[in-house]
Amino acid sequence: MPTAGETDPAALARRYGLSKSSVRPPLGAYLQELWSRRQFVVSYAAARTYAMYAGARLGSIWQVLTPLLNAAVYYLAFGVLLGTKNGIDNYVAFLLSGIFVFTFTQRCMTEGSRSLALNLSLIRTLHFPRATLPLAYVLNELNQMLVSLGILFVVVGFTEGPAWSWLLVVPAMLLQIMFNIGITLVFARIGTFVSDITQLLPFVTRTWLYASGIFFSLPAKLAEIDAPGWVVQVLAFNPISAYIDIIRRSLLEEHEPNQLPHAWSIAVVWSFVMLAAGFWYFWQAEDRYGRG
Amino acid sequence: MAVADSGAEPTVIADRLDIIYKVIAGQGGKGTAATALRRIMKRQDRPTIREVHAVKNVSFTAYKGDAIGVIGRNGSGKSTMLRAIAGLLPPAAGAVYTGGRPSLLGVNAAMMNDLTGDRNVVLGCLAMGMSTAEIQRRYDEIVDFSGIGDFIDLPMSTYSSGMAARLKFAIASAKTHDILLVDEALATGDAEFRVRSERKIKELRDQAGTVFLVSHSLEVVQETCNRALWLDAGVLKLDGPVEEVVAAYIKSTRG
Numbered sequence: 001m002p003t004a005g006e007t008d009p010a011a012l013a014r015r016y017g018l019s020k021s022s023v024r025p026p027l028g029a030y031l032q033e034l035w036s037r038r039q040f041v042v043s044y045a046a047a048r049t050y051a052m053y054a055g056a057r058l059g060s061i062w063q064v065l066t067p068l069l070n071a072a073v074y075y076l077a078f079g080v081l082l083g084t085k086n087g088i089d090n091y092v093a094f095l096l097s098g099i100f101v102f103t104f105t106q107r108c109m110t111e112g113s114r115s116l117a118l119n120l121s122l123i124r125t126l127h128f129p130r131a132t133l134p135l136a137y138v139l140n141e142l143n144q145m146l147v148s149l150g151i152l153f154v155v156v157g158f159t160e161g162p163a164w165s166w167l168l169v170v171p172a173m174l175l176q177i178m179f180n181i182g183i184t185l186v187f188a189r190i191g192t193f194v195s196d197i198t199q200l201l202p203f204v205t206r207t208w209l210y211a212s213g214i215f216f217s218l219p220a221k222l223a224e225i226d227a228p229g230w231v232v233q234v235l236a237f238n239p240i241s242a243y244i245d246i247i248r249r250s251l252l253e254e255h256e257p258n259q260l261p262h263a264w265s266i267a268v269v270w271s272f273v274m275l276a277a278g279f280w281y282f283w284q285a286e287d288r289y290g291r292g
Numbered sequence: 293m294a295v296a297d298s299g300a301e302p303t304v305i306a307d308r309l310d311i312i313y314k315v316i317a318g319q320g321g322k323g324t325a326a327t328a329l330r331r332i333m334k335r336q337d338r339p340t341i342r343e344v345h346a347v348k349n350v351s352f353t354a355y356k357g358d359a360i361g362v363i364g365r366n367g368s369g370k371s372t373m374l375r376a377i378a379g380l381l382p383p384a385a386g387a388v389y390t391g392g393r394p395s396l397l398g399v400n401a402a403m404m405n406d407l408t409g410d411r412n413v414v415l416g417c418l419a420m421g422m423s424t425a426e427i428q429r430r431y432d433e434i435v436d437f438s439g440i441g442d443f444i445d446l447p448m449s450t451y452s453s454g455m456a457a458r459l460k461f462a463i464a465s466a467k468t469h470d471i472l473l474v475d476e477a478l479a480t481g482d483a484e485f486r487v488r489s490e491r492k493i494k495e496l497r498d499q500a501g502t503v504f505l506v507s508h509s510l511e512v513v514q515e516t517c518n519r520a521l522w523l524d525a526g527v528l529k530l531d532g533p534v535e536e537v538v539a540a541y542i543k544s545t546r547g
């Protein structure tokens with residue numbers, strides 16, 4: 001007769017060193033495992049880019065066309081029709097930098113929120129750290145962002161000529177990538193369990209778009225409507241505004257009067273906080289992705 | 293069953309396992325942002341969400357050297373149970389304990405259909421944790437085993453279901469496994485591939501501690517397994533030596 005302790009499955013499992021099959025590894029081990037799958041992230045992202053453009057006749061030319069068409073629409077709407085450009089000398093470069101930086105984060109959020117739901121069957125078939133999927137999506141968007149940045153360099157190069165301050169684009173970009181990884185991980189988890197978020201996100205991001213000073217200079221606009229001084233201080237905490245501002249500081253010399261206060265510090269803090277919070281939040285549910 | 297006195301070392305323990313799928317039935321994705329917002333604020337599920345209780349209160353213990361056939365009618369929860377053992381489908385209640393990481397060889401192994409066969413080979417192997425060097429070394433062997441031939445550089449969407457199954461099986465079996473779960477991996481292939489993959493499974497079984505095999509062919513189960521689990525509508529109806537369980541199963545389908 002087996003004793004009570006031995007018939008208890010959990011005790012038996014412990015005695016023979018068995019572990020729960022769907023269990024969340026400790027955060028450190030998880031990050032290590034994630035690092036060991038970096039090649040999968042890169043290959044998956046490449047495969048997705050390839051699959052995305054495989055059907056279109058113009059193929060990957062769309063990577064260049066899409067941001068240009070986007071920018072053209074906004075230029076017509078805000079620069080020409082609404083005349084927001086008054087006071088900003090190089091409005092094209094001003095607008096492009098804003099749109100590209102914003103689109104990078106926005107696409108990471110919206111695409112990332114579906115990164116697990118769209119790969120449910122892969123998740124239910126193979127073992128791999130689930131964070132690889134949202135990370136691959138970020139890599140896709142980064143790829144697009146680098147193309148957009150190339151366009152931006154050409155535009156600024158023609159209108160203002162190259163300058164040493166361009167080098168600051170590198171740390172600015174790194175900070176935004178950190179932020180985007182974090183926010184993508186957060187929305188990847190939310191999107192898996194609250195599928196309605198996919199419908200809601202476009203409205204959230206559109207609101208964010210208008211609050212971020214992409215079409216107009218925030219300080220100039222606020223001065224125009226006689227807003228109190230603290231308003232610009234508050235608006236400057238918007239991470240997107242900060243990332244846009246540090247890119248503009250790096251590229252546009254005459255941006256000085258339109259600068260937001262403390263943009264670099266705010267960008268740095270957002271990046272580190274968001275990155276850490278994103279990994280932590282995503283990892284918390286690692287053993288639950290794949291449940292229907 | 294005397295769990296403690298058998299002397300053998302357990303490799304898989306299922307302890308009152310329950311698996312529930314949540315399915316969005318009906319019109320699904322439609323609806324305005326306002327209704328979506330209201331739903332989220334009220335934290336209420338869609339009225340059209342249905343729960344499918346696929347595995348109900350299943351307990352068993354598998355030992356080293358066991359080859360266990362899993363039989364039952366379509367939709368009785370066989371695939372679901374294997375996914376739970378593999379740790380791919382988190383249980384709603386209960387637990388599965390395993391020694392090491394079980395590997396699931398199944399026909400439903402999802403690949404990227406827009407991509408060519410060779411890209412799928414590389415991606416699948418990377419996801420399983422193989423290194424680039426290892427994949428380069430094994431690549432020819434995998435493609436040879438799949439028997440896909442020249443079609444390897446065409447998109448997988450152009451493959452027949454049998455061809456896709458062969459490639460997936462070849463990819464998944466490229467790794468060595470401690471606990472091997474085989475889910476009808478042999479069903480869709482032609483006769484020649486079936487012979488080859490059965491040999492492969494025997495080979496894998498010799499290396500592995502424990503094998504679970506789902507197959508519609510009761511002969512294959514009887515040939516390869518020493519023990520069988522009979523699932524009926526998610527409930528474990530019988531667990532015992534393979535002849536006994538298969539005989540009881542056949543009797544119930546005739547009766």
Ligand SMILES: Nc1ncnc2c1ncn2[C@@H]1O[C@H](COP(=O)(O)OP(=O)(O)O)[C@@H](O)[C@H]1O
Binds near residue numbers: 313314315364365370
């Ligand atoms: N992905 C899924 N989503 C929702 N329900 C599912 C899913 N897969 C299987 N089911 C349901 O779970 C039950 C068991 O299915 P399955 O495990 O595939 O059975 P079997 O492999 O024995 O044929 C069935 O009722 C089926 O409808």
Ligand SMILES: [Mg+2]
Binds near residue numbers: 370371372
């Ligand atoms: Mg099945």
